Amino acid sequence: MASHDEQATGREGVRRTVTRTLVVLAGMFAFAFALVPLYDVFCEVTGLNGKTSNSAQMLVHEEVDTSRMVTVQFITRASAGLPWELDVQTRQVRVHPGQSNEVSFTFRNRGGDASRARAVPSVSPSEASVHLRKLSCFCFQEQRLEGGERLEAPLVFQLTRDLPADIKTVTLVYTLYPVQPAQAAVSPHGPIKEGDSA
Amino acid sequence: MASTLPPKPTPEHSTATAGGMAEAGHARPRGLMRWLLTTNHKEIGSLYLIFSLTMFFIGGIFALVVRAELFQPGLQLVQPEFFNQMTTMHGLIMVFGAIMPAFVGLANWMVPLQIGAPDMALPRLNNFSFWLLPVAFTLLLSTLLMPGGGPNFGWTFYAPLSTTYAPPSTTFFILSLHIAGISSILGAINIIATILNLRAPGMRMMDMPLFVWTWLITAFLLIAVMPVLAGVITMMLMDINFGTSFFNAAGGGDPVLFQHLFWFFGHPEVYIMILPAFGIVSAIIPTFSRKRLFGYASMVYATAAIAILSFLVWAHHMFVVGLPLVAELFFMYTTMLIAVPTGVKVFNWVATMFRGSISFEPPMLFALAFVVQFTVGGFSGLMLAISPADFQYHDTYFVVAHFHYVLVPGALFAILAGAYYWLPKWTGHYPHLRLSQWHFWLSVIGVNLTFFPMHFSGLAGMPRRIPDYALQFADFNVASSLGAFLFGASQLLFVLVIIKCVRGGEKAPAKAWEGAEDLEWSVPSPAPLHTFETPPDFHPHRQH
Amino acid sequence: MRTLLVWMAGGLASAALTPIALANGWNMPVGVTAVSRDIYSLHMIIFWICVVIGVIVFGAMFYSLFRYRHSRGAKAATFHEHTSVEVIWTAIPLLILVGMAVPATATLKNMYDTSEADLDIMVTGQQWRWRYEYLGEEVAFTSNLGTPREQISGADEKGEHYLLEVDEPLVLPVGQKVRLLLTSDDVIHSWWVPDLAVKQDAIPGFVNENWVRIEEPGIYRGQCAELCGKDHAFMPVVVEAVEQERFDEWLVERKEAAAQEAQGVDREWGMDELMERGEQVYGSVCASCHQPDGTGNPPAFPALAGNQALLDEPERHISTVIDGVSGSAMPAFRNTLNAVEIAAVVTYERNAWGNESGDSVQPSEIAELLEQDE
């Protein structure tokens, strides 16, 4: 800090200060955008917000914990602007941690025209989302259905053994949202994969 | 706005002496062009202050529309759509148009005078950053006339209400906020450059008056968080216009992310609006106690501590969005800790008064009211920090009471205190004593009548941002509305005081207040247009 | 001097008023759950701590103002720091805060323990109503503002529960742990009942959890707490807590009523019947945006009266009501209204306010579209 300098060198100091603050400024602006992916990573690691991974995970081979049962509830919802329905074959299952399970979901396009949609998952309590591993899920990609078409899609998941003991119920909610062509093109949260409807 | 400037608050003779100074060989432009092109820190400071006062009245009128509608249950004057625009605009204008520019204006005027600098480090940039403001706020106000109306989603503009569900004018709202943000950033750069480089020879950092210190720290906060705000609103802009989904769950985005980013900016922003107030009060209390500020070093350190902690508490605005338990606890603890350095400040002010020699001129009255009422706001802040209790307080009038106590009898009273304190230096005259006292007492009564009952309506269960309410909240709202109109009307007295003070009044000497010691009191009153062209002699131990 | 006296009088008056204020129910409600009582006591503890600190600090301040007045000839001392005093007044608040943090942490942990619930309820916020689903019970309904518009505009006298009444309250059993799962169809809402000390944001695309165990039967009223657009003030929450037996009966009644309504689907409905029912439905779910006279509030809420596109395209009219419009305030009513209600309201909209299409929509047609057999 140029506090003891004379006025003449003061101009030099001003230039230096301005350069430095501009660098900090640019850094902070970039940081704001960096926070978006950082937040996603943070959420995935800590389970903040009940976000789940949006790509397939590997099965963790571990012994099934038969000493306790966890209830997994499934709730399906469809948002406005989409003549689709999403149903689940069973509303809830009781599983042992460590075990892998399969549940079947049905998509149906009630409308007359083809359209695209994406099921957005959310897990509650959010702490459980770190321990929920999806080996296969329809939610990894968007779906395209012709008018009147129906599609069965499986969810294969595993609750890992390190699921905290106080979590006895895990609720998985899928909300169907319409996909507008523009939306699919640019997403800050990674590319949305085009799924095949078969 | 600029063309209707009231009589120049800078002393008239300053124009007369201007001729032979500074830009030798160029005749200084006169009239409107003089104000458009000025690079003088005192003139720009005055422009900022006048702009901020104008915005204060516009934002105040919006508040009075809100209070008039809330005077009784039922919808009488305005429809909910318009009511929401009024609450939103009131918040945006008061935060970005009134409080922040007022502090920048005070900094422009006083920082060079307090550190013995001839002007701000970057005078032309200074002019530019001011003139961005009228552009930004004309644009913002014009959104009210656009189809679908202006912003109606609260000053916190939570997504998706402010993106997918927003009125078409939102793009212009974002643009105006960008411009205002750039103005703040440029102002901050200028202040930092001035403070770090242009201090009088011999003045070390720890010799600087606290107003300079608090503004230095505030400027760093601005540099750190305004770009984050710019980032957030850019993301909004992209979500609205370019089909991205940063905050749109339908495209894999997250509305809660918006709140994290907003409050990462928003909480330091709260301190941006209060730290310079600490500086002003820390100048006034010692002056009128005729005693050195108690714990100068602690004050500086506490300000720095508050600034650092302000980056670690943002999620206390989000206790009910469903954070995990650990996050909830973390932010509760950090928020409670911020009470410690804040408490230190209040204790130091009281200790400064203890065994002083106290007199009650208008600046001191406002400063004392600041200490008491800001502390009341601090107490409710401490209550809000208790996360389980916040489940009941959150988004109610209790919160409205809290932040208005911090910002109105807090920040605003400090600005008024500063104005009364430095008016003799700006105009060469003391403000009219009787009128100032009337202004003070009516303001104190008005402000408490407005905001104190809000604690009760909030605890009784009244949510904020509603145009109509259940019958059990009626009495509180009658009181609040009456208080608001009283407060609003009494601010007209302030305008009267300023006009009278510019025109004439009791002449003030260079050292207008007996106990005042900082460098600004060594130049004549009114301060000539150019001061400290040769650096003053600064004796470090004169003050500390 | 006079100044000082006024200050002190003011201070004393507000200090004296505080207990009166608390006694008159201006305070946070104690509520009817264990959690609400814990929160209330935290609130009161921290309040009294603030009062004590306030009395000490302001006491010292006003003492100084009084005692060391310049007008009394006070001479200023010269001290300006005192490290041990500073350390003490830093350490004491720190200790008080730690003391506060301990019970607060315990309460918070309890509030976060949603495990082992007896009943799960899905709460969905929608501009501007709440939808409740009793998971596993096949019971679901929406809860709209019950206050007539005439009371809001001032044409009628305001009722006792003005703005805090709904057409159908959420019915919960007392003594049971009820888990609430909250989400939203559009913007962020917040479900709040002060007596239950539950306030939780409902966020589109995400689910939040909270829980409540009500101890006393009664009717508890609250409101949406997060700004959610124009009618934010008009989406109340009403919870009716009843004994377990009454709750079981209510569930049965609810299911029977739904079954009865479903029967109405198959028969042919007359125009007058549909119009009458439609007007009723329109008034409770559509009128707040599209206005009672169908003029709407463009651009956000289009007019229905004289809307040529609506009259020309009956299929699109129906599908808009069933599926809503993405990214707008127009929700999908497929789960909110049944086939009869949808048919009635569409018929009403096509034939009211000078809209004279003359066509009527039968509940059976809607039912076919919805394929409610699944």
Next chain:
Amino acid sequence: MWQAIKSVLAAFLGVQKDARRREDFASNRPGTFIAAGLLMGVVFVVLVALVAVLAAR
């Protein structure tokens, strides 16, 4: 460095002796203090987070 850390800790609490403060500001090495400040900031966050994690158990 130890001196810098002590001063930063004092800053966190907002309490500092005039003499020590004078010493700090006599040294013309802001770098040390910024480094110490950042370090203590991180330590502080980790500490509070740790307390929160333990309390949540």
